[in-house]
Amino acid sequence: MITIENLTKRYGSFTAVDDITFTARPGRVTGFLGPNGAGKSTAMRMMVGLTTPTAGTALVLGRDYRSLPTPTRHVGVMLDATAQHAGRTGRETLTLAATMAGMPRSSVGAALERVGLTPREAGRRVGNYSLGMRQRLGLAGALIADPQVLILDEPANGLDPAGIRWMRGLLREYAADGGTVLLSSHLLHEVEQIAQDLVMIGRGRIVAQGTREELLRDNGTVVGSPDRTQLAEALRRAGFEATPRATELVTTATAEQVAQVALAEHLLVTELHRSGTGLEDMFIQLTADDAREAVTEGAA
Structure with missing residues (x-):
């Protein structure tokens, strides 16, 4: 479980994340959505201890991420698949991840197989990977210790349609086994198909949250x-x-x-x-609202 309460991050006079509160529950996929610059990545960085909150708390499995014993054993994180070391092979990258999580070397082969990377692909240097392959490698690293929680930022970015379908099935299976998934994505159609709960953020504030059925309710x-x-x-x-x-x-x-x-x-x-509002319509409305506020502030 991920529990966010009154989480806030300010940089001088700019508020990137403004007093947000929500819960990502076990056995469910939670979609964390909003326009570019809405504060999603900053919030996710606070959840995993990479950014210190100005106020509020972000608890994973009831504790601050940094206080968890061997955090990568309990929480799988993928925030930027392009940040992997280009000079290492895929297998070397996962071997390092397994060592950090306290997992045996045998977990590397299992993780590669789980995300569909072949032994030949695992022997190539990451710098020669396509974006889709890097996404698969990043997801393998997040899953290598079979954690209870997954925190993923744009995991489908760069995947082809078959890869997106594969990822959808993998995350559904993970949640069905009791795992907690927090998923940030701009692929709204995919999120609408996979996420049971939705949290929508705009200009650092939560503007809508609830189950998919509640937010996208058919009104007649x-x-x-x-x-x-x-x-x-x-x-x-x-x-x-x-x-x-x-x-x-x-x-x-x-x-x-x-x-x-x-x-x-x-x-x-x-x-x-x-009637009823689709996820894409909601997202576009949020984007329009953000744009209008930005124009108003710029003209002030």
């Missing part, structure tokens, strides 16, 4: 019709809630039920779709 059926007032009345008579708006109406009836009522009442329907 949107109906376009020049006869929307009459259609709303007909839907209410049929036992459904219906609220006319300026250009549409929203109802608890399904699309099929709306069509049946409209047909029976000889009313025209010009548009019919389910």
Whole structure:
């Protein structure tokens, strides 16, 4: 489990992370989302002891990361797959990770196999790896001690579609076995498919959090019709809630039920779709809000 309470980081007058509180629970994948510069990476660095908080706490498995005995044995971390030593081979990189975690050399081969890197690829120098291969190597290093918690920043970056599908399955399996996954990513479609919980951050502050179902809840059926007032009345008579708006109406009836009522009442329907906000729409809205605030501050 990861428990974040009132976590704050200031650099002079600039607040990078502003009093955020959330929990990443065992057995679940938590998506940590927001525009570039929102504070995600700074928050994750505080979780693993690379940056000291100005205020608040970040506890992993109930303790400060740096106070854990052999932290890499309990927490797998991948914050920047491109930061690996270019002169080492993949196998040498993982051997060092295994040594630091107190794991036997046999764990290296198991980790390579787990992430799909062949012995030949493991013998190449990291400087000759593609970004996708570096991502796999970084994930192997995070998993080498079979930790209870994974903290991953953009783990799918550089992976091809097959690699993304593979990673999705791997993290689902890890969480299903009781592990805690905190996943930062800009690949919103992938996060929407894999994460059960979502934490969205903008300009250092949490702007939305909850389960995927809560945040992306389907709010009913949107109906376009020049006869929307009459259609709303007909839907209410049929036992459904219906609220006319300026250009549409929203109802608890399904699309099929709306069509049946409209047909029976000889009313025209010009548009019919389910409501609810997709993750991409939420993300774009956050980005737009950040951009407007930045422009306002720059003009002040």
